[in-house]
Amino acid sequence: MAKRYYQPEIETMPVEQLKALQSERLVKQVKHVWENVPYYRKKMEEKGVTPDDIKGIEDLHKLPFLTKDDLREAYPYGLLAKPLKDCVRIQSTSGTTGRRVVAFYTQHDIDLWEDCCARAITAAGGTDEDVVQVAYGYGLFTGGAGLNGGSHKVGSLTIPMSSGNTERQIQFMVDLESTILCCTPSYAAYLGESIEERGVRDQIKLKAGIFGAEAWTEEMRHDIENKLGIKAYDIYGLTETSGPGVAFECEEQSGMHINEDHFIAEIINPETGEVLPEGEKGELVFTSITKEAFPLLRYRTKDLCILSRKKCSCGRTHIKMTKPLGRSDDMLIIRGVNVFPSQIETVLLNEGMTPNYQIIVDRVNNTDTFDINVEMSQEMFSDSLGKISEKEKQLVASLKAMLGIQAKVHLVEPKSITRSEGKAVRVIDKRKLYG
Ligand code: DLL
Numbered sequence: 001m002a003k004r005y006y007q008p009e010i011e012t013m014p015v016e017q018l019k020a021l022q023s024e025r026l027v028k029q030v031k032h033v034w035e036n037v038p039y040y041r042k043k044m045e046e047k048g049v050t051p052d053d054i055k056g057i058e059d060l061h062k063l064p065f066l067t068k069d070d071l072r073e074a075y076p077y078g079l080l081a082k083p084l085k086d087c088v089r090i091q092s093t094s095g096t097t098g099r100r101v102v103a104f105y106t107q108h109d110i111d112l113w114e115d116c117c118a119r120a121i122t123a124a125g126g127t128d129e130d131v132v133q134v135a136y137g138y139g140l141f142t143g144g145a146g147l148n149g150g151s152h153k154v155g156s157l158t159i160p161m162s163s164g165n166t167e168r169q170i171q172f173m174v175d176l177e178s179t180i181l182c183c184t185p186s187y188a189a190y191l192g193e194s195i196e197e198r199g200v201r202d203q204i205k206l207k208a209g210i211f212g213a214e215a216w217t218e219e220m221r222h223d224i225e226n227k228l229g230i231k232a233y234d235i236y237g238l239t240e241t242s243g244p245g246v247a248f249e250c251e252e253q254s255g256m257h258i259n260e261d262h263f264i265a266e267i268i269n270p271e272t273g274e275v276l277p278e279g280e281k282g283e284l285v286f287t288s289i290t291k292e293a294f295p296l297l298r299y300r301t302k303d304l305c306i307l308s309r310k311k312c313s314c315g316r317t318h319i320k321m322t323k324p325l326g327r328s329d330d331m332l333i334i335r336g337v338n339v340f341p342s343q344i345e346t347v348l349l350n351e352g353m354t355p356n357y358q359i360i361v362d363r364v365n366n367t368d369t370f371d372i373n374v375e376m377s378q379e380m381f382s383d384s385l386g387k388i389s390e391k392e393k394q395l396v397a398s399l400k401a402m403l404g405i406q407a408k409v410h411l412v413e414p415k416s417i418t419r420s421e422g423k424a425v426r427v428i429d430k431r432k433l434y435g
Pocket of ligand 1: 136214236243324
C-alpha cells in the first residue's frame with residue numbers, strides 16, 4: 001500500500017486548539033527574538049512592547065512590523081537569532097546587496113521547512129510510490145531545495161532536475177515515468193507545449209504538478225492541466241519565511257492552506273498597517289513561530305490577498321489564502337525572478353545612461369519577455385552604429401549580473417520615450433497575471 005505523509009493530528013486540528021498552539025509558540029518565539037536579535041528588540045522597545053505584553057495571538061498586533069527595508073538594514077547577519085555555529089545553510093533571492101534576501105537555517109529549520117513541502121506534495125496526491133521531477137532552480141533559490149527535501153520526506157523517488165534543459169527534462173519524464181512535476185507555472189506551460197510539439201504526450205505519465213513562485217491565473221491552470229493531462233496545484237512561499245510550502249492547495253483547488261502550526265498570517269491595510277478582518281483584501285503579513293535561525297515577526301510580504309477559514313472539503317482546518325491578487329510594491333516577477341525597477345535604474349545610471357527608460361514585460365507562448373528601452377544621449381546617438389550595439393551588449397551583461405536574468409536592451413532615440421507629467425511610467429506589464 002502506498003504510504004502518505006499526511007499529518008491529520010496537525011492538519012485537521014480543531015481551530016481552537018490550533019490557536020492555542022499558535023499562542024504558546026508565539027510567546028516562546030517573541031522571547032527568543034527579544035533575547036537574541038538586538039535589531040528587533042530595539043524596534044520593540046521603540047514601540048514600548050516587551051515580551052511580557054505578548055500573552056497570546058490576541059497580542060500579536062502590538063508587535064512592530066518587519067519589512068524588506070529592515071532586511072536591507074540588518075543585512076547580512078543582523079536578524080540572525082542563533083549563533084553561526086548552529087546554522088547549517090542559507091538560501092537567497094537573486095539581486096545584489098540591498099535587494100538580496102539571505103535566509104538562514106538550522107538543521108531543525110530545514111526539517112520543518114521540508115515538512116511543509118512534504119505536506120504540499122501529499123495534498124497534491126503524492127505518496128512514496130511517486131516519481132517527483134523537481135524542475136525549480138536549485139542552488140540559492142528556495143524552490144529546488146524545498147521541494148527536493150519535501151519529496152524525500154514523502155519517500156517519493158526524487159529527480160533533482162533543476163530548471164532549464166527542456167530536451168533532457170522531457171527525456172527523463174518519459175524514461176523514468178515521472179508522476180509529479182514541480183516547477184514555475186510558466187515553465188510547466190512551456191514544457192506542455194514542447195511535449196505537444198514532440199508528439200510524446202502519450203508517453204507522459206504525469207498526474208499532478210505543484211506550481212508556484214510567480215503569479216498565474218485560472219486560465220493558465222486550465223491550459224497547463226489540458227496540455228499535460230494533470231491536476232495543477234498552487235504552492236506559495238517566500239525566501240524570508242523559508243521558501244515554498246508556507247501555503248499549498250489541496251484537492252479542492254480553491255485557495256491555499258497556510259501551515260498555521262508554523263506561521264501566523266494576518267491581513268493588514270497596506271497604507272495604515274491596521275489589521276483587517278477575515279475576508280477583506282489586504283497585505284499578507286507572516287510571523288514564523290517555529291523558526292530558530294531567522295524568525296521574522298510580523299513580516300510584511302507586500303503580497304495582496306484574502307484569508308478565509310471556510311470549511312474545506314479536504315478536512316484540513318488551516319486557514320486558506322487566495323492566490324496573491326497583486327502586490328503593494330513595484331516588484332515584478334519575471335521568469336520566476338524578483339526584479340525591482342530601481343535595480344535596473346541603478347545599472348543604467350552606473351553605465352552612464354540617461355534616466356529615461358521603460359521596462360516592457362509580456363508573456364508570449366507562456367514565457368515572459370523582458371525588454372528595456374533606454375534613451376541615448378544626443379552624443380551617443382551621433383556615434384557609429386557599431387558603438388551603439390556594443391553598448392547594448394554591455395548593458396545586457398551588467399543587467400544580467402545585477403538581476404540574474406537576461407533582458408533585451410534597445411537603445412532608442414533621444415526624447416522618444418513619452419515624458420509623463422506625474423509619475424514616470426517605468427513599467428508596462430502586458431501580462432494578465434492576476435485576472
Ligand atoms: O518564490 C518561493 C517559492 C518557490 C514559492 C517555489 C513557490 C514555489 P521568492 O523568490 O522569495 O520565493 O519570491 C517570493 O514570489 O512574495 C510572491 O510575490 C511570489 N510568489 C510565490 N509563490 C507564489 C504563488 C519563492 N503561488 C514572492 N503565486 C512572493 C503568486 C507567488 N505569487
